Amino acid sequence: MNERDAKQNAVAELMRIWPVTGELTERFAAAGHRLFLVGGSVRDALLGRLSSDLDFTTDARPDRVLRIVGGWADAVWETGIAFGTVGVTKDGATLEITTFRADSYDRVGRNPEVTFGDTVEGDLLRRDFTSNAMAIELSSQTFVDPHDGLDAVAKRVLDTPATPQESFADDPLRMLRACRFVAQLRFEPAPRVVEAMTAMSAEITRITAERVQAELSKLITGADPLAGIRLMVDTGLAEHVLPEVPGMRLAIDEHHQHKDVYEHSLTVLRQAIDLERRDDPDAGPDLVLRLAALLHDIGKPDTREFQSGGGVSFHHHEVVGAKMTRKRLKALKYPKDVISDVSQLVFLHLRFHGYGNGEWTDSAVRRYVTDAGDLLPRLHKLVRADCTTRNKRKANALQRTYDDLEARIARIAEQEDLARVRPDLDGNEIMKLLGVPPGPQVGRAWSFLKELRLDRGPLDYDEAVRELRKWAAEEGITAAPGS
Structure with a gap:
């Protein structure tokens, strides 16, 4: 990509959203100010991947920017105004307009002492990488590139101004x-x-x-x-x-050889991404699946045991790994649903290996589906991605076995509502039949009936009632007269 082609590419991308940028440029020019497309937006324009989220810089101070966009923007927000940024939405585009900055840092924290600058060159000097230290003056479509950012983008090199x-x-x-x-x-x-x-x-x-x-x-x-x-x-x-990731680089000695867990986990991540794209090419990246693939074996270092004869075991590493995953993601302030989902996938990723050659009962299949819940499609991908053996015969056998499990799940699902395994009697019926008020006894009865459903599949009403009454008698729960 030569310089001329790169600039033409950037301008073409800019013209694609010109109705917004053109109007905005005219408003700034009429007010006597310059407006620049800047930073990552210029980089992405050069790469042909410009989105509708655009970054601008200007010599106008924030209060002046507010007056310029007032009455024109669909919405304006001032959450970043202390840092010189005014946010704007217009015709589906999200625009952030920031006054030239010339910040200084105390190098203790991260937040700078915000100082407004007078030149775009000074603003670009404080940017993170040269590929982000470019600007396009919109009124003349003139490139400003004091740090050879264009060359960095062409060569795909990350360097600093x-x-x-x-x-x-x-x-x-x-x-x-x-x-x-x-x-x-x-x-x-x-x-x-x-x-x-x-x-x-x-x-x-x-x-x-x-x-x-x-x-x-x-x-x-x-x-x-x-x-x-x-x-x-x-x-x-x-x-x-994420110290657990480098922690998976286990030493391999000549007497106790086993897979490099770190490299294995990266391979699982790559294969999970391949499955993610294969199954739904139009879907975006799946953060939960990718985190689970990367972290699924982080419990191995803490559970590694050398065995006589040269073997190595990692008993219950999925249990330990799930706890470690929860702890790390919580420390990183991930949302609760992400923490729960990733941890559960790590916990379940080894379950399939008990399937053998199809020895699981229908009850075990139901439990697999129920324990996975909404995570089942992701669990399918994670388990398949976890096969990294170079032995093609073994790899093909594992894939065929999982094909068989998925076929059994589909077959049972045709007969039962596996997506919503519930007891055959609900809480109200339990209270009515046993003559008990809401409380722990109802919860225990509900759990018993759910386990029974998992073991035996759907029961008809009379059979479910008989089993409930039998359980209640064994538990010493006496039904009230008439119930």
């Missing part, structure tokens, strides 16, 4: 952003960037868990998360962000 040491000392989150851009954009970090990240990795502890989690999620859902994870691990960042 200032020295990496200065950049990362100002904002350590930029190190994790480097890993994210490697995963999202398939860029290669410059050697000096890698060197600085390795030396300064501990500085990431200055950043709040919420900000770390946001970058990590973008990395995991990127086009090539394996590359981003490898950079995290190789530079030492992962030791402070």
Whole structure:
């Protein structure tokens, strides 16, 4: 991609959303101010992936920006105004307009002392990477590229406008952003960037868990998360962000050989992504599935036991791993549903290996489906992705066996509502039949009937009533007269 073609590509992308940017540019020009498309928006325009979320910078101060967009924007928000940013929506586009910045950092926390600048060049100098340190003046469509960002995009190289040491000392989150851009954009970090990240990795502890989690999620859902994870691990960042991942790099000695759990987990992640894309090419990346694939074996280091004869075991590593997963994701401030779903997938990922050659009873199949619940489609992908053996015969046999399990699930589901396994009697019927008020006894009876349903499948009403009364008698629960 030569410079001329790159600029034409960027302008073509810009013209695609010109009705919005054109009107906005005219309003700023009429008010005597300059407006620039800036940062990641310029980079994405060059790469032909510009979205409707656009970043702008201007010499106008925030109060002036508010007056310029007032009456024109569909909506305006001021949540970032302390940092010089005014948010705007217009005709389906989301625009962030930030006054030129010339910030300084105390290099203790992350938040800068906000100082407004006077030039776009000064604003670009404070940007994280040269590929993000470009601007297009909209009125003339003139490129501003003082740090060779165009060349960086063409070569897909990540470098910093200032020295990496200065950049990362100002904002350590930029190190994790480097890993994210490697995963999202398939860029290669410059050697000096890698060197600085390795030396300064501990500085990431200055950043709040919420900000770390946001970058990590973008990395995991990127086009090539394996590359981003490898950079995290190789530079030492992962030791402070997700230490369980480098912790899976188990030493392999000549007497007790086993798989490298770290490399195995990356392979499982790659294969899970392949299945994700194969099953629904139009669906977006699945954060829960990808986290589960990466973390499914993190319990192995803590459960490893060497056996006589050269074997290695990891008994109950799925139980330990589920607890570790919950603890780590909670520390990273992930939402409760994500924590619960990822942990449950880690807990269940080994269950299938008890299936053997189809020895499971229908009851065991029902329990597998019930325990997975809404996670069953993801569990299918995770279990299939967990097969990384190079022995094609063994791999094919495992896939055929799982095909058989899925066929059994489908067959039983045709006869029973497996998606909603419930007792054959509900709580109101239990209270009526046993003559008991709401309370623990009803809950215990409900649980008994659910276990019975899992073991034997659907019961007709009379049979369910007989089993309930039999259980109640054994529990010493005496039905009230007339019930």
